[in-house]
Amino acid sequence: MPKVLVSDKLSETAVQIFRDRGVEVDYLPDLGKDKEKLAEVIGQYDGLAIRSATKVTEKLLEKAVNLKVIGRAGIGVDNVDIPAASKKGVIVMNTPFGNSVTTAEHAIAMMFAVARQLPEASSSTHAGKWEKNRFMGVELFNKTLGVVGAGNIGSIVINRALGLHMKVLAYDPFLSEERAKELGVTKVELDDLWAKSDFITFHVPLTDKTRDILSRDAIAKLKPGVRIINCARGGLVDEAALAEALRDGRVAGAAFDVFAEEPATASPLFNLPNVVVTPHLGASTTEAQENVALQVAEQMSDYLLTGAVQNALNMPSVTAEEAAVMGPWLRLAGHLGAFVGQMTDQPIKAINVLYDGSVAEMNLNALNAAVIAGVMKATNPDVNMVSAPVMARERGVQVATTHQEKSGAFDGYIKVTVVTAERERSIAGTVFSDGKPRFIQIRGINVDAEIGEHMLYTRNKDVPGVIGALGTTLGDLGVNIANFTLGRTRSGEDAIAILYLDEPPRTEVLDALRRTGKFLQVRPLHFEIG
Template identity: 85%
Template sequence: MAPKVLVSDKLSETAVQIFRDRGVEVDFEPGLGKDKDRLLEVIGQYDGLAIRSATKVTEKILAAADNLKVIGRAGIGVDNVDIPAASKKGVIVMNTPFGNSVTTAEHAIAMMFAVARQLPEASTSTHDGKWEKNRFMGVELFNKTLGVIGAGNIGGIVCDRALGLHMKVIAYDPFLSEERAKAMGVTKVELDELLARADFITLHVPLTDKTRNILSADNIAKAKRGVRIINCARGGLVDEAALAEALKSGHVAGAAFDVFETEPATASPLFHLPNVVVTPHLGAATTEAQENVALQVAEQMSDYLLTGAVQNALNMPSVTAEEAAVMGPWLKLAQHLGAFAGQMTDEPVKAINILYDGTVAKMNLEALNCGAIAGIMKATNPDVNMVSAPVVARERGIQISTTHQEKGGVFDGYMKLTVVTGKRERSIAGTVFSDGKPRFIQIKGINIDAEIGAHMLYTTNEDVPGIIGTLGHTLGDAGVNIANFTLGRAGQGGDAIALLYLDEAPKVEVLRALEATGKFSQVKPLVFDVA
């Protein structure tokens, strides 16, 4: 029997036809998503549900969806889907994260043109019957230096378009390799150099703890005088108040913003300033982008329903239900190993090597690979999932290798993850105990036995007396409780490590206090998703 899909929001007829052409039965009822009672009544008939933003897929809807296997969201945001409830029900949730990349990149280029030539202000002035030809003196883009912060999917397209305009393109991206930068035709630089050299700066990074206010007051002050700043990525990447002051002082010549720290943005320090172009989050607002995501979701859902292939899944890897029951703890371990390596790595990753030993070597290694890679990439891009992570890794030129072997250690099975950068190799190994709980068993070649918690603290030091006391007293004085304390050393008097499982995240003051003792060569807080 052919699988059956309900399209409950407005998708193009072309997307609907893709289902039919692929042999999927489809009911196209674009207004049904707004009728909760009717959706609840019929959802049990369908294997797939294709939606935009109008349909709300609640826990109640999912409870009635006895045959539902996949939900496809035409677009990126899935706030209208209860993903935990879908996961519990065994329903895959897909989105289309790359369907609007060109559109968003083009909007950034358009905003750059607009601020370079003061087009909005000139248009308003001319509409008002003024002929202020001498007032609006712009600058050319030709031969100017464009600084791109974030050279991933969208940032890479912006780089390509800017090179076509004969701009000089420099890029800051900690995970951009020299080889990848060379292939793109851009020069990889550190942030301070980008700030000092760029005539235009455009941002294309997700909003994380590391990128929030990446253009802070201090960094804006480091920028070249007369710079123009474009943000079509995420609100919160730029200190809007500090930028407003820099615009008023003339240090920054112009700005173009499509995104704001608070949205809908009814007020901002940037509003009503001269040579500031603002738009209401229009990055993905083109007919082509909306068509692209509709076509993509139809293709993705058809692939899954007909062949089992999974693309852009947000909540589970491409494994069978039988595999998932056995692999669950190992998949969590793979993610934890990746998360550790990702949070510890601040340099471009060149290669990721994964060793599987014993019982785990007989499992679905592709899914486990995806979990480990996603754990690494999530440190800088929280939107990455287990399906898109390998794609992102390939785009960055990262080499992935896997080795599997028969039982060769004291454990029935274990995984060892090694991340290779231009400067070093960092390895971490783990296993799953009989209680189903993942454990770290080796870091930097030093054997340990560490339970994994949501909040952890990793330190390195010389093997000298007093380390346990220093950690205990400093954390205790700050009211931070230690749930588990693991130590390891390479040898007496040599390199040593400590991994502490804490009840809460240590505050910056605590980390600084530990660093101030002079006993530690590294003090690093870590966060793990243990849910």
Template identity: 90%
Template sequence: MPKVLVSDKLSETAVQIFRDRGVEVDYMPDLGKDKEKLADIIGGYDGLAIRSATKVTEKLLAQAGNLKVVGRAGIGVDNVDIPAASKKGVIVMNTPFGNSVTTAEHAIAMMFAVARQLPEASASTHAGKWEKNRFMGVELFNKTLGVIGAGNIGAIVIDRALGLHMKVLAYDPFLSEERAAELGVKKVELDELLGRADFITFHVPLTDKTRNILSREAIAKLKPGVRIINCARGGLVDEEALAEALKDGRIAGAAFDVFAVEPATESPLFNLPNVVVTPHLGASTSEAQENVAIQVAEQMSDYLLTGAVQNALNMPSVTAEEAAVMGPWLKLAGHLGAFVGQATDEPIKAINVLYDGAVAEMNLNALNASVIAGVMKATNPDVNMVSAPVMARERGVQLSTTHQAQSGAFEGYIKLTVVTAERERSIAGTVFSDGKPRFIQIRGINIDAEVGEHMLYTRNRDVPGVIGALGMTLGDQGVNIGNFALGRSGSGGDAIAILYLDEPISAEALAALQQTGKFLQARALRFEV
């Protein structure tokens, strides 16, 4: 009988699910706070069910000799060292959709609160004052709401806002016109949203592309009198610049549930009369906590008893038998998706995948999920093979799959093509006998490139001096090349290079390459190898 430790507070219903399914469970809801005691006993468990209090570190995993799965009741896994878990062969699961409604409702509640100054009015009235004329609010009716991020939670906010008869603008690089029409919103660019919205709410993860998306420069573009709501992630907004704009009246109000540094004991936004703040309560309802607890108990039980994998962040959703054969191909599929996801800036309308030869006989659903997850991780690092297809469908991205018998020199290969309004971008790869994925074609140009964690992709015209400029510029910037692959369409035509680097290439080095005038494109890439 498998044995699970619950080291954070989980509902009794979830604990009972383990027992009913035939899993032995020890419920110790305060153990996660005692790192030493947890490390002493973790070696006796096959599964660990947690919330946010328990920290699953490399040190803890080193003591977890029997551990097979960590289940996080909720979406955030900042408290789990996923690379260390992967090295130990420990699956990490989360429950990505259990608190979507609750988080969306909190954003709507915060919008009401800042529109009508409810917390301030409540405190005044509790103090025995009757300042009816002091608190003059605004209606939500007929106002324009700007939604930044129209994924799962953003779509729920949009639905609620339309029910309030608000006009809704949406900015999301992956939102298609068709999906926008289905949601009932107008798809716009960020600058237009900033200049037109009366209220702005964020529903995006914190990535390199979204960090400080509401910067000091962006704040200067806002419509005067706008109100800002952030129940998504701290770090999306320049809090110092926002505080200045609130003080001078350019922004009428703000409502924040998340902060750049948490727990937030101080912030430029604190103690401002036109700001509503809460301590990261987006998922804090009894219904949401019950939902994620039940889901994690069911997922962990399924894995421990049958080998089924759901909502795993570091393993495909396939059986153990399939994983042994498909593992390298699943990794290749993810790498192909990651390449085009990082190389494509405009919204993706369609993903087309061709499976040739031996790979065409495998579990194509899992392979498709790995491709999509690779593509979507460029903008959402929290996505996994289960949530990625859902996210793609929500954004109206069409998926098509073709499979065929072996048609070339390789025993099997995968070719991925993404379609945007502007262009198509394709890449193909295979798995060699050593089990390592390789890129074999980019933009229709044949190439043989190993995949490394840090890579550089360049495109240029096939003229003399390019390779020399590439090597000399990278050398001057202190960039060491581990491997170098070249390809071209023909003499004088298009040429590409893909380099395997020892370290991430800096923005300064990329700028130096562009300044040579020899490259049509130079882009840094990163892969999970």
């Protein structure tokens, strides 16, 4: 009988699910706070069910000699060392959709609160005052709501806002015109959203691309009197710049559930008039907490008893027999998706995947999921092979699969093409006999590129001096090249280079390359290796 430890507070109903399914369970909800005691006992267990209090570190995993699965009741897994868990062969699961409605409702509640100044009016009335004239609010009816991020939570907010008879503008890099029409929103670029919205709400993850998406410069473009709501992630908004805009009246109000630093004991937004703040309560409802607890108990039980994998962050949904053969191809599929995802800045309408030769006989659903996850990780690092296809469907991205018999020099290969409104971008790769994935074609140009964690892609005209400029610039700035691959269409025409570097290329390196005037494109790339 498998044995599970629940080291954080989980509902009794969830604990009972383990027992009903035939899994032995120890419910010790305070143990996660005692790192030493947890390390002493973790070796007894096959599964560990947690919330956010338990920290699963590499050191703890060294003691977890029997651990097979970690289940996080919730979406965030910042408290789990996923690379270390992967090395130990421990599956990490989360419950990505259990609190979507709750989080969306909190955003709507915060919008009402800041529109009608409810917290301040409540405090005033509690103090024995009767200040009706002081708290003049605004209606939501017929106002324009700008939604940044139209995924799972964002689409629920859109639905609720339309029910309030608001006009909705949406910005999302993956939102197609077809999906926007289905949601009932107008798809716009960010500058239009900033300029036209009476309320703006954020529903995107925090990535390098979204950090300070509402920057000081963006705040200067906002419609006067706008109100800002952030129940997504701290760091999406420049809090200091927003505080200045609130003080001088350009922004009428703000409602924040998340902050750049948490727990937030201080913020530029604190103690400002008409700013509503809550302590990261987006997922804090009885229903949401119960939902994620029940889901994680079901998922962990399924895996421990039957081997079924759901919502795994570090393992594909394939059988044990398939995994031995498919492992390198799954990694390749993810790398191909990651390449085109990082290279594409426009909304993606379609992802087309071609499987040739031996790989065409494998589990294409799992391979497709790996491709889609690779593409989506460019804008959402929390995506996994289970949630990626859902995310693609939500955004109206069409996924098409073609498979064919061996047609070229390789025993098998995968080609991924992404389609936007303006262009198509493709890349192909294979797995060599050493089990290592390789890129074999980019932009129709044949290459043989080893894939590393940190890479640099350049495009130029095939003229003398380009390679020298590339090597000299990197050398002068102390960047070591592990591998260097070149390719071209024909003499004097398009040429590319893809470099495997020992470290991420710094901003000054990228800027220096662009200043040479030799390159049509310079793009840093990152791949998850392991």
